Amino acid sequence: MQSKWDIGEPEKPTINTETEQLKSDLLTLNMGPQHPATHGVLRLEIWTDSEIVAHAIPHLGYLHRCMEKHAENLDYRGIIPFVDRLDYLAAMNMEWTYVAAVEKMLGTEVPRRAELLRILVAELQRIASHLMAFGTYALDLGAFTPFLYAFDEREKILRLFEEVSGARLLYNYVWVGGVWNDWTDEQLVRVAQFCDVMEEEAKKYNELVSKNKIFVERTANVGVFTVEDCLSYGATGPVLRGSGMKWDLRKNKPYSLYSEFDFDVPVGEGEEGRPGDCWNRYMVRMKEVIQSIKIVRQVLEKLEPGPIMGKVPKIIKLPKGEVYVRHECPRGELGIHLVSEGEKQPFRLKVKSPCFTHVSMLPHVAPGQMIADLVATVGSIDIVLGEVDR
Amino acid sequence: MSTIHQTGSVKDYFCDLISGITTTAKGMWITFKYVWAVKPVSIEYPEVREVLPERARMRLFNDVQNCISCTQCAMACPVDCIYIASEKRPEGEEIKKTSNGQPIRLKLTQFTIDTALCCYCGLCTTVCPTECLTHSHDYEFSQYTIDSMKYDYLAPDVIAWRDRIVKA
Numbered sequence: 372m373q374s375k376w377d378i379g380e381p382e383k384p385t386i387n388t389e390t391e392q393l394k395s396d397l398l399t400l401n402m403g404p405q406h407p408a409t410h411g412v413l414r415l416e417i418w419t420d421s422e423i424v425a426h427a428i429p430h431l432g433y434l435h436r437c438m439e440k441h442a443e444n445l446d447y448r449g450i451i452p453f454v455d456r457l458d459y460l461a462a463m464n465m466e467w468t469y470v471a472a473v474e475k476m477l478g479t480e481v482p483r484r485a486e487l488l489r490i491l492v493a494e495l496q497r498i499a500s501h502l503m504a505f506g507t508y509a510l511d512l513g514a515f516t517p518f519l520y521a522f523d524e525r526e527k528i529l530r531l532f533e534e535v536s537g538a539r540l541l542y543n544y545v546w547v548g549g550v551w552n553d554w555t556d557e558q559l560v561r562v563a564q565f566c567d568v569m570e571e572e573a574k575k576y577n578e579l580v581s582k583n584k585i586f587v588e589r590t591a592n593v594g595v596f597t598v599e600d601c602l603s604y605g606a607t608g609p610v611l612r613g614s615g616m617k618w619d620l621r622k623n624k625p626y627s628l629y630s631e632f633d634f635d636v637p638v639g640e641g642e643e644g645r646p647g648d649c650w651n652r653y654m655v656r657m658k659e660v661i662q663s664i665k666i667v668r669q670v671l672e673k674l675e676p677g678p679i680m681g682k683v684p685k686i687i688k689l690p691k692g693e694v695y696v697r698h699e700c701p702r703g704e705l706g707i708h709l710v711s712e713g714e715k716q717p718f719r720l721k722v723k724s725p726c727f728t729h730v731s732m733l734p735h736v737a738p739g740q741m742i743a744d745l746v747a748t749v750g751s752i753d754i755v756l757g758e759v760d761r
Numbered sequence: 762m763s764t765i766h767q768t769g770s771v772k773d774y775f776c777d778l779i780s781g782i783t784t785t786a787k788g789m790w791i792t793f794k795y796v797w798a799v800k801p802v803s804i805e806y807p808e809v810r811e812v813l814p815e816r817a818r819m820r821l822f823n824d825v826q827n828c829i830s831c832t833q834c835a836m837a838c839p840v841d842c843i844y845i846a847s848e849k850r851p852e853g854e855e856i857k858k859t860s861n862g863q864p865i866r867l868k869l870t871q872f873t874i875d876t877a878l879c880c881y882c883g884l885c886t887t888v889c890p891t892e893c894l895t896h897s898h899d900y901e902f903s904q905y906t907i908d909s910m911k912y913d914y915l916a917p918d919v920i921a922w923r924d925r926i927v928k929a
Contacts, residue, residue, distance in 0.1 A: 445839050452839055452880050516792050526802070534814040534816065538817075538883075541882070543882045543884070552816065579787075579792070582784055583788055584781035584783075585785065588781075
């Protein structure tokens with residue numbers, strides 16, 4: 372007798388094609404948004420075949436703060452605190468880029484001392500940002516100690532910035548027409564002392580991490596971006612230079628007073644692995660720290676007493692028009708596109724962020740990697756999600 | 762899978778092993794030196810406190826006796842966290858002066874700052890003509906509710922902070 376629950380023979384699963392079968396083996400994993408290896412709130416949707424990544428799809432927008440739209444309702448001075456929060460690890464460079472865009476439209480002459488102080492803070496900020504990148508990258512790969520050493524040195528820079536601007540991370544220091552506060556001689560002496568200490572420390576970091584066999588094995592020949600990849604995606608900064616292309620806006624399109632300075636542009640030379648891999652990208656940052664120290668020392672020689680603020684109207688109204696300014700920030704080229712309709716507020720503010728470009732390269736390089744190597748790749752492009760999502 | 766490391770000869774294997782041990786030992790030696798050669802850099806926070814720099818931007822404080830209700834701070838604020846209300850003085854009332862000699866023509870009836878909204882950018886303090894709005898050095902002011910982060914600087918208990926937190 373047939374039971375009423377009996378529904379007959381179950382249907383046999385049919386396998387149509389070979390690809391279908393392969394797809395069924397893929398496991399979808401979410402890395403992030405809250406994951407220590409993604410440096411913020413990046414969510415990577417990873418399709419894995421056992422431990423090998425088949426696809427990695429970045430999902431953005433977890434830190435979107437609507438900054439560009441918000442800026443349309445603010446006066447030009449009030450935007451500076453918001454620009455700070457783009458790349459919160461290199462706020463000085465962000466401010467400077469934005470302020471340079473406003474000054475270019477306003478036609479303001481910036482005093483020489485102010486320009487030099489801007490270069491000083493920008494280069495110190497670059498060192499601080501690269502130290503952070505170094506520390507967290509070692510942390511990603513399982514070494515905890517370099518993180519503490521890097522933070523020890525970074526603290527000295529932050530302390531200087533706190534004394535001169537009043538804040539440790541979001542400074543609001545670079546103003547339209549100049550800088551907010553002047554540096555005292557005592558502080559400049561401390562900068563010189565820091566340069567000496569940092570040079571020694573950089574050598575120590577190289578001994579400790581860069582030449583370590585375990586570190587090299589984890590990073591060399593992993594996550595290779597060729598120069599063609601970088602150019603087609605629009606990568607800039609240490610990612611492009613790590614691939615072996617000598618492109619630095621401070622050298623190639625000198626802005627501010629950078630043409631007066633003598634420094635090299637480090638590129639990935641492939642001492643370990645080959646140009647374009649994680650190790651070379653990392654090493655470019657370590658070499659840039661040395662070059663930044665070189666620039667800071669030259670700034671200290673060139674500094675002379677003088678005014679730090681140019682003539683700026685009390686209420687800034689930009690003429691009709693638009694401007695695009697790009698600067699070399701620690702993570703790459705930051706571009707600010709500012710459109711003005713002659714009002715007190717900008718008509719449009721568009722930020723071209725380097726990290727966004729670099730995140731978009733992940734799906735290109737991820738297939739075929741192990742998950743642990745993907746962590747190494749994400750760490751080596753050194754993204755800050757505040758800048759990706761804006 | 763081109764990125765997976767392919768092991769080479771036996772010689773390579775031992776070379777890798779030796780360089781792994783030597784470079785790790787070098788790193789261990791660098792960290793080991795910290796045992797005696799480097800002083801500790803951390804401080805035990807609640808007991809030991811770092812002295813903040815002169816320009817440090819912490820909680821805002823408004824000295825209402827010197828405020829002329831010009832609302833420039835509220836206009837400069839990028840997040841609009843300063844609420845000011847004022848009214849005309851009644852006829853015949855004596856017009857007081859601020860500490861730097863400016864007459865206080867309007868009577869301040871409300872001066873509230875939403876500290877939870879404040880972004881500590883310092884723009885309001887730079888535009889203040891009488892320098893009554895300043896960043897104090899007070900940084901421990903956590904609260905249980907977000908409403909209690911709104912400070913009414915005309916309230917007597919908040920005025921009483923003046924002796925405690927205004928920069929010398």
